[in-house]
Amino acid sequence: MVTTVTSGIQVSVEVTYQAEFSSPHQHHFVFTYKVTIENKSNQTVQLLSRRWEISDAAEIKKIVEGDGVVGQQPILEPGESHSYVSGCNLKSGLGKMKGTYFMEKLVDGSKFEVVIPEFQMIANYFYN
Numbered sequence: 001m002v003t004t005v006t007s008g009i010q011v012s013v014e015v016t017y018q019a020e021f022s023s024p025h026q027h028h029f030v031f032t033y034k035v036t037i038e039n040k041s042n043q044t045v046q047l048l049s050r051r052w053e054i055s056d057a058a059e060i061k062k063i064v065e066g067d068g069v070v071g072q073q074p075i076l077e078p079g080e081s082h083s084y085v086s087g088c089n090l091k092s093g094l095g096k097m098k099g100t101y102f103m104e105k106l107v108d109g110s111k112f113e114v115v116i117p118e119f120q121m122i123a124n125y126f127y128n
Helices: none
Strands: 001-004 009-017 029-039 044-058 062-067 081-090 092-106 113-120
Touching: 001 113, 009 092, 009 113, 029 113, 044 113, 062 092, 081 092
Parallel strands: none
Antiparallel strands: 001 009, 009 029, 029 081, 044 062, 044 092, 092 113
């Protein structure tokens, strides 16, 4: 698990290789990642959107942007957390992701960015 804190918002990511959904001989590797966002600040915040940079050893880096996370734009009071699980497919079985959440302080509408820490995706296939 990797963790970082930006402006009082802690982001932790845990990655799992999904061997049962992967086909290494067809260059298809599936990973899931669980993200936990915890508001350690004293302000109520809302996650508005995100931007991911996905690097696959077999491809050029991809940028994925969009509103919210898995269809939600959670509001977090101080001390609250929000977790979700999402996934990523790679062609090489070796890659990494990092990104940014774009958030808003509800008290005054000010916007700020939160770092999503870089994490590695390595298929267990390589260890066999």
